[in-house]
Amino acid sequence: MATADCKSVMPELEGEENLIAAAKHIARALGSNKNLTDDTRRILADLGAQLSSISTFSEGKGEKMSEIENRLNEIQEKVMSWEADQSMIWDSGPDEVSEYLNAADDARKLTERLESLSLNRDDEEYELLGRAHDVLQTVMARLEEEFRYILVQNRQPFEPQHMSFRSSEEDMLDESSINSFGDDSVEDSVHRDSLSRASEEFIIDLVQPDVIPELRRIANLMINSKYDRECTQAYTSIRKDALDECIFILEMEKLSIEDVLRMEWVTLNSKIKGWIRAMKIFIRVYLASERWLSDQIFGDHERFNLVCFHESSKTSILQLLNFVDAMSIGPHKPEKLFRILDMYEVLADLLSDIDALYLGQAGSSITMECHDVLRRLGDCVRATFFEFENAIASNHSTNPVTSGGIHPLTRYVMNYIRTLTDYSETLNLLLKDHGDGNHFSISPDVSPRKENDNESGGFSSRVSPMARHFVSVASILECNLDFKSKLYKEAGLQHLFLMNNIHYMAEKVKGSELRLIFGDEWIRKRNWKFQQHAMNYERATWSSILSLFKDEGIQNPGSNSISKVLLKERFRSFYLAFEEIYKTQTSWVIPDLQLREDLRISTSLKVIQAYRTFVGRHASHISDRHIKYSADDMENYLLDLFEGYPKSLQNTCRR
Structure with a gap:
């Protein structure tokens, strides 16, 4: 019913010129027609209000479009005058910079204003929107160029030699201390200071601090103008070059897995020490500073902030991780275990720093790779330790020491x-x-x-x-x-x-x-x-020698009396055996002084006491000329044993 009522009071109108007449007609109908329902009256009132608003816009539209066109002409004229000048705007002083940024912001606002009108291609004003886009594009291209220029011209030199890091030689095991089985150089020469966070994360200025506000303003303007891709790509490419240079300065050349696997251990050992130092500086100093720089420039836009940092640093950190990965793949030789453990501990220690730097979805690929590399390095540690055990078990010698x-x-x-x-x-x-x-x-x-x-x-x-x-x-x-x-x-x-x-x-x-x-x-x-x-x-x-000091076998046949002939033969056998032991065992060695002394004393107590007793018991049966060595002489001779220098007592007498 309400629809029918509306039709009865609405004239057939076409075109913009009849909007005012339609609005007035509806007003008269609402006042004179007493048969309209409440719903109909409400609908017509709303419609009338809308038509009045449209008519008001139409009345002022021409005037506003004229204003927009004039402003666009002013901005375009300024922009083209700057384009004609080949010098960099940021070299022209702060006033010029401020004026250009204001013009760029005006171009952005003017474009947004025209876009809000939802113009159709058939509208006469659509041409203004196209011109506004062209001016904005020109401005953004110039800002991108200036953005790159500022980043490059104001980059600070990176000097890791001035960092307060202990050298890797102080931190690590001496490279000559552990080489291979059978190398005595390991003895008492191995030492290692515990790895510590000797240099906690700290920030350095990678770009001159006084240009940071300008870079931030450009970034905000480009992102707000929907030129975020151009801005982030410019930043990423410049900072990626700086990160590559940092890796070069840290002397971490790009090595493939095949390069690492072919490398001699002495060279590889040096590379690992360099990696350890480079990794700590790169993560805790350079990347931390890089993240800070990104925060300062893109801090108003968190998503672009993270993307810029991640994309610019991804190649460099993956290069460092690739070296670790190559180490985990290589042959599990025992002499490598200490260096692999050093790498594992450094990477494990830096993992929380890396996780904090690479936040969000954009950084997940880096953090996942770091955790995976650490896991593979841990597998390598286990495999190398187990190979160490196997090497001990399989170390067979054909010749004795x-x-x-x-x-x-x-x-x-x-x-x-x-x-x-x-x-x-x-x-x-x-x-x-x-x-x-x-x-x-x-x-x-x-x-x-x-x-x-x-x-x-x-x-x-x-x-x-x-x-x-x-x-x-x-x-x-x-x-x-x-x-x-x-x-x-x-x-x-x-x-x-x-x-x-x-x-x-x-x-x-x-x-x-x-x-x-x-x-x-x-x-x-x-x-x-x-x-x-x-x-x-x-x-x-000595058991066989000590058995010579028994009386069995030296009695005269048929009696218990001692046979001087057999007794002299017994002494002669003892001296021959003793001299042979002396000749042999002076070449034997007991390296530990206390152990050597203890065994000499123990041997002396048994042998010399038995000899002295035997000589004393049979002194009446044999003359002194048959006693080749006194007990004191023999005790002194025993002091020559286990020195590692062969000697002989044959035809000598030190009585």
Whole structure:
């Protein structure tokens, strides 16, 4: 009904010129027609108000478009005059800069005003919108050029040599300290300062501070003008070049995985130390400063801020991560473990910094890659440590160590694990839930033997993952040493070799941080072991000689009287045996002074006392000229044993 009522009061009108007449007609109908319903009256009232508004716009439209056109002409004239001048606006002084930015902002506002009119292509005013867009595009192109110019001309030099970082040589293990099995250079030369945040994150000015407000104003103007892509691409390309230069200054050349895998260890070792220093400076100083710069310029537009930082730095940080990835892929040689651990700890330490820098979806690819690289590096640490265990087990020798001294493998292994204690926190994390040495296959001859609950299940259940693996390593080493001892023909030298090496192991543990890992019970067992080998040495060497001091076999046939002939033969046999032992065992060696002295004293107490007693008991049956050496002489001769310098007593008498 309301629709019908409306039609009865609305004339058939076409064209803009009839809007005012239509509005007046509706007003008269509302006043004179008493038959209209309330709904109809309300609809007609609304329609009349709208028609009045449109008519008012139409009356003033011509006047407004004229104003817009005049303003556009002014702006265009200014812009073209600047375009005709080839010099950079930002070199013309602050007044010129301010005037240009105001003109650019006016062009933006004028364009937005025209766009709000929703003009059609058929409208006469549509041409103004096209001109406004052309002027705005010219302005934005010039601003992009100026933006690049300011960024480049005001870039600050990056001088990492003036950073307050300790050198990597102070932080890291000396490159010559761990090379390969059998290298004695490992002895007492390995040391490592704990990695620390010696240089906490701090900001440097990558661009002259006084131009930051201008850069921010340009960025805001371009983004507000919907030229965000041009602005961010300009910024990204300039800062990417600066980041590439930073990587170059830090001496981190771009290396492929193949380049790294082909590299000699000495060269690679140096590259790793350089990477460690570069990574700390790059993340905590340069990238932190880069993020700060991006914040200062794009801080009003968070999305573009993050995108600019991420896109400009992505290539550089991925280059640094690519080197780590190559290291994790390479052969798992034991000498690389310390450097790989250094890299792991540095990257793990920097991970929170990286996560804080690369926020949001835009940075997720970087943070994910960092976490993945760290995981792969952790896998490499485990694989390299397990290869270290395998290398101990498979280190078979065909020739024994000269003189029964400390085997190079023993020195290497004990100093190796002693140095690994510096990485205890990392190793406990990475070796957790990875067994206690049962993950590899070794020969039964060098398989670790479980001695009791303290070193098997009971021990493993109470100590750290690293401790379990270290005890397993020591057990593998002992088994290998036992196998190597069989290379000696003399039983006495076999026991001397084992005594030396097990004593060395015990002393290394007792005198270092390893004591807390192995425990006093382990040390007591090794002390007991090397003492047992010392006793076995004495039995193997001196038992047959001491048996010569028995009276059996030197009596006259048919009586208990001593036969002087047999007695003289007994002395002669003893002296020949003693001289042979002297000649042989002066070439044997006991490197530890205290252990050497203890074994000499123990041997002297047994041999010299037995000799002195035998001589005293038969002094009446033999003349002094048949006593080749006095007890004191022999005691002195025993002091020559285990020095590693062969001597001979034949045809000599030091009475």
